[in-house]
Amino acid sequence: MEIFAYHEGFKKWVxxxxxxxxxxxxxxxMGLPPDVNVAGFGLSLERPTMIRYGFKxxxxxxxxxxxxxxxxxxPICRLEKE
Structure with missing residues (x-):
């Protein structure tokens, strides 16, 4: 499953x-038994970071x-108020 939000600046879903x-x-x-199922999820913070710093x-x-x-x-991410 993927979660998208509309970006007003780009006029598209991100x-x-x-x-x-x-x-x-x-x-x-990882040593887990074959019958174990694991769900993974994330905030996908690399996408907003790419937008913020202009990575293509x-x-x-x-x-x-x-x-x-x-x-x-x-070395760290800074979020400035604009």
Whole structure:
């Protein structure tokens, strides 16, 4: 399941949350029995972060393509009042 909200600035719907079931091959390496089902969910905060800071590709925030200098220069997220 995915949750969307309408973004007035973009004039389109933007994903802000998601949920689903973990697949068995993800749970088995964690030592969980094969008959265990796990539901996962999240706020999908990477989407609003991408909008706020102008990222076009989610791989700029996660994975091997992340700019390490950006991490060093911006160690925390700041929400300023406008």
């Amino acid at each position: 994903e802000i949350g998601n949920s689903g079931l973990f697949r068995p091959e993800m749970l088995l390496p 590709n989610i791989r700029e925030l996660f994975g091997p393509k992340v700019d390490i200098e950006m991490i060093y220069k911006n």
